[in-house]
Amino acid sequence: MRRRRNREKRITKILGVALGLSGVILIIHTVPLYVWYAALGASVLLLIILLYIS
Structure with missing residues (x-):
């Protein structure tokens, strides 16, 4: 049972x-470059910022 759960x-x-x-590839190709x-x-x-705080 445990092996099956790990595989899932x-x-x-x-x-x-x-x-x-x-999804990332789709967004990259549809959004203009400056927005990206x-x-x-x-x-x-x-x-x-997150690395500096923690």
């Missing part, structure tokens, strides 16, 4: 990563 978690994780990557760079800069700033 791994499959769910792989599916989640695949769906996330396909603004979002990337905002996420990097947020990451720096």
Whole structure:
């Protein structure tokens, strides 16, 4: 029973990563480039702030 649960978690994780990557690719191709760079800069700033706080 335990092995099955671990396998199900791994499959769910792989599916989640695949769906996330396909969503990111779709967003990159439909959103203008300057919006993409603004979002990337905002996420990097947020990451720096979160790392600084903790």
